[in-house]
Amino acid sequence: MSRFVINARGINHRELNVRVRTAAEMGSERIVLRNVHGQRYIGTNLRKPVRVEIFGTPGNDLGAFMDGPSLEVYGNAQDGLGNTMNSGEIIVHGDAGDILGMSMRGGRIFVQGNVGYRCAIHVKEYGSKVPVIVIGGTAQDFFGEYMAGGRVVLLGLTQRKGGRLRANFIGTGMHGGAIYVRGGVDPEQLGREVGVTEPDEQDLIFLSGAVGSFAARFGLDPASLLGDRFIKLYPKYLRPYGRLYAN
Amino acid sequence: MPFFAPAQFLIERDDARCIRCLVCVHECSFEVHVHDPERDEVWSRDERCVGCHRCETICPTGALAVRLNPMDLRPNANWRPEHVRDLQKQAETGGVLLTGAGNDKPFRVYWDHLLLNASQVTNPSIDPLREPMELRTILGRKPDQLEFDDRQGDLVTEIGPQVTLETPIVFSAMSYGAISYNAHVALIQAAKEFGTLYNTGEGGWPVEFRRYGPHTIAQCASGRFGIDLDYLESAAVIEIKIGQGAKPGIGGHLPGEKVTPAVAATRMIPTGTDALSPAPQHDIYSIEDLAMLIYALKEATGYTKPICVKISAVHNAPAIASGAVRAGADMVAIDGFRGGTGAAPKVIRDNVGIPIELALAAVHDRLVKEGIRNRASILAAGGIRSSADVVKAIALGADAVYIGTAALVAMGCTLCQMCYTGKCNWGIAVTDPWLTKRLNPEIATRRLLNLLRGWSLEIKEMLGGMGINALESLRGNRLQLRGVGLEDWELKVLGVRGAGQ
Numbered sequence: 051m052s053r054f055v056i057n058a059r060g061i062n063h064r065e066l067n068v069r070v071r072t073a074a075e076m077g078s079e080r081i082v083l084r085n086v087h088g089q090r091y092i093g094t095n096l097r098k099p100v101r102v103e104i105f106g107t108p109g110n111d112l113g114a115f116m117d118g119p120s121l122e123v124y125g126n127a128q129d130g131l132g133n134t135m136n137s138g139e140i141i142v143h144g145d146a147g148d149i150l151g152m153s154m155r156g157g158r159i160f161v162q163g164n165v166g167y168r169c170a171i172h173v174k175e176y177g178s179k180v181p182v183i184v185i186g187g188t189a190q191d192f193f194g195e196y197m198a199g200g201r202v203v204l205l206g207l208t209q210r211k212g213g214r215l216r217a218n219f220i221g222t223g224m225h226g227g228a229i230y231v232r233g234g235v236d237p238e239q240l241g242r243e244v245g246v247t248e249p250d251e252q253d254l255i256f257l258s259g260a261v262g263s264f265a266a267r268f269g270l271d272p273a274s275l276l277g278d279r280f281i282k283l284y285p286k287y288l289r290p291y292g293r294l295y296a297n
Numbered sequence: 298m299p300f301f302a303p304a305q306f307l308i309e310r311d312d313a314r315c316i317r318c319l320v321c322v323h324e325c326s327f328e329v330h331v332h333d334p335e336r337d338e339v340w341s342r343d344e345r346c347v348g349c350h351r352c353e354t355i356c357p358t359g360a361l362a363v364r365l366n367p368m369d370l371r372p373n374a375n376w377r378p379e380h381v382r383d384l385q386k387q388a389e390t391g392g393v394l395l396t397g398a399g400n401d402k403p404f405r406v407y408w409d410h411l412l413l414n415a416s417q418v419t420n421p422s423i424d425p426l427r428e429p430m431e432l433r434t435i436l437g438r439k440p441d442q443l444e445f446d447d448r449q450g451d452l453v454t455e456i457g458p459q460v461t462l463e464t465p466i467v468f469s470a471m472s473y474g475a476i477s478y479n480a481h482v483a484l485i486q487a488a489k490e491f492g493t494l495y496n497t498g499e500g501g502w503p504v505e506f507r508r509y510g511p512h513t514i515a516q517c518a519s520g521r522f523g524i525d526l527d528y529l530e531s532a533a534v535i536e537i538k539i540g541q542g543a544k545p546g547i548g549g550h551l552p553g554e555k556v557t558p559a560v561a562a563t564r565m566i567p568t569g570t571d572a573l574s575p576a577p578q579h580d581i582y583s584i585e586d587l588a589m590l591i592y593a594l595k596e597a598t599g600y601t602k603p604i605c606v607k608i609s610a611v612h613n614a615p616a617i618a619s620g621a622v623r624a625g626a627d628m629v630a631i632d633g634f635r636g637g638t639g640a641a642p643k644v645i646r647d648n649v650g651i652p653i654e655l656a657l658a659a660v661h662d663r664l665v666k667e668g669i670r671n672r673a674s675i676l677a678a679g680g681i682r683s684s685a686d687v688v689k690a691i692a693l694g695a696d697a698v699y700i701g702t703a704a705l706v707a708m709g710c711t712l713c714q715m716c717y718t719g720k721c722n723w724g725i726a727v728t729d730p731w732l733t734k735r736l737n738p739e740i741a742t743r744r745l746l747n748l749l750r751g752w753s754l755e756i757k758e759m760l761g762g763m764g765i766n767a768l769e770s771l772r773g774n775r776l777q778l779r780g781v782g783l784e785d786w787e788l789k790v791l792g793v794r795g796a797g798q
Contacts, residue, residue, distance in 0.1 A: 198573075226566060
């Protein structure tokens with residue numbers, strides 16, 4: 051596999067992304083970015099299934115509108131990771147910021163650590179195109195807000211033993227998709243539109259696949275993760291605000 | 298509990314003329330007309346009538362007339378019939394009152410208080426029928442200055458992406474879902490044939506439309522419906538929708554009734570759900586964040602397309618517009634409080650925002666004062682009803698105008714304001730396939746082309762009268778305007794003198 055290394059030190063996002071794109075167009079299939087320091091939009095304008103390894107801290111909107119590539123971050127990511135992403139994969143060996151996966155349309159995101167506020171907001175889905183997000187750690191408030199589709203898994207591995215997820219307003223306005231939480235949540239933490247149930251057989255098949263992929267990417271044992279209790283959060287109503295109006 | 302809920306419209310049926318063809322019964326989506334086969338009588342349930350006049354228009358014998366019910370309550374200038382009706386409806390349902398189209402309240406229409414100039418004797422007027430007259434408008438960021446190569450004289454300054462309009466009239470954003478597939482086909486065809494642009498609205502785009510991309514403004518709004526790289530790359534301009542004149546500060550709920558399988562596929566949401574557009578874009582909480590999305594879109598499209606930011610006309614519009622331009626917007630669209638909507642809470646539509654005339658003048662002045670007017674084109678929207686309004690908007694400082702309601706009316710809309718019900722009898726603001734078929738896209742295209750042609754001819758006439766032969770010379774040229782019946786503060790905001798001054 052042809053490998054191309056770019057030293058990102060001291061160059062701005064526009065120039066860095068041009069270099070990455072040029073490398074991909076020249077036929078590099080594996081592009082390594084060293085010394086990344088806050089450059090935005092990495093992966094945005096790449097339309098090839100290249101693999102980009104990012105060392106350092108990429109800036110906001112990593113993989114925004116991305117269509118095809120796979121990005122692997124050895125470090126932490128910032129806000130807006132996978133914003134309106136269409137296809138491809140993003141792996142983060144660290145934490146990520148707010149609105150991760152906002153309006154995501156397809157592809158997969160795996161984060162080893164924790165994520166910020168309003169992650170998985172307004173994730174979409176249609177037919178066979180189902181985005182998947184697996185978070186190894188915890189998430190903050192408004193997780194899965196307005197979700198219209200997709201599958202999101204929250205593993206809570208960074209919590210202290212016996213600790214619980216602290217997020218509130220989970221799934222507010224949710225009207226599609228599903229959220230799986232390892233260990234469970236209290237009803238007060240959920241949006242009013244969210245129902246709680248035990249995962250059924252189909253859910254368990256999905257979970258073993260998604261959690262298995264997560265474990266494989268971070269060198270963990272999937273059996274130890276899947277042995278714990280999961281709950282499934284689902285939208286109670288197709289039209290959460292259908293009764294808001296005087297019709 | 299019975300309560301007072303009189304019909305808003307009364308249907309007069311001339312039984313002598315009625316031939317029992319039952320077209321009214323079959324056509325009314327609000328199910329006003331009923332046929333009693335036993336007595337072979339047709340009668341109407343007036344309380345269901347919304348006043349769209351479809352039945353009256355299609356009745357082959359002219360047997361029907363729809364009249365406004367005067368609802369003769371004791372006259373009261375304060376508690377008007379509309380208040381009584383709304384109170385009754387809310388007492389019944391406990392919900393938010395919805396409406397469609399634009400603000401219909403009698404606020405001052407500033408266009409009607411502005412008059413145009415014409416040449417007499419000096420600077421002779423021009424006859425556009427025989428002399429060249431330039432309406433071509435080029436939208437996009439213009440450089441602060443031009444630099445040329447010393448030896449060859451070649452232009453050195455890099456010019457950003459520009460789009461050319463043959464007339465300064467652009468079809469404004471109306472989403473697929475809010476208006477029908479056939480309405481979109483008509484708007485896009487007309488834009489292509491006349492050499493102007495059409496705006497997709499925020500509902501994404503059926504993929505087969507992508508070949509029309511060079512005539513399209515692709516919208517990116519808070520719901521992010523239907524946005525992928527193909528969508529962005531196919532368009533001529535990308536517009537970030539921050540606000541809409543009819544409902545500043547709030548998001549949108551496309552009612553589930555209008556989310557058919559085709560709309561659901563385009564938006565990537567479940568069929569029959571309400572399509573939720575959040576109030577803010579959750580990746581934009583500041584001007585810096587706006588810059589981030591502007592540059593995300595520029596990155597996604599290789600810096601080849603102008604990025605427009607659309608805001609509602611609100612109290613501090615000039616500061617917001619300035620921020621948007623500094624954030625990298627190549628165009629700013631300002632939507633006044635009379636702008637239309639497919640669905641909005643009535644209380645918001647009728648009470649929030651300011652008139653486009655004042656906002657436009659204030660934004661133009663602010664950008665000029667800050668020395669950044671060249672960096673962005675201005676599109677004025679919200680209540681442009683005629684070619685005269687277009688000319689006045691350009692004299693106040695707009696580069697071009699957006700028309701939405703005017704285009705719908707050209708296609709057959711009668712402004713019954715029921716767009717939110719998903720029952721539009723004219724096949725315009727509807728997604729139901731049976732109702733959509735009522736709008737013939739070819740006829741609608743022709744009518745839109747006629748509108749663009751007629752307005753463009755009239756604009757040339759007005760320009761010629763002023764002795765101006767290029768629209769560019771009218772832009773921000775407030776000397777061509779005079780106010781009548783306006784107070785000093787209004788003249789000051791508009792930057793125009795009073796008539797006779």
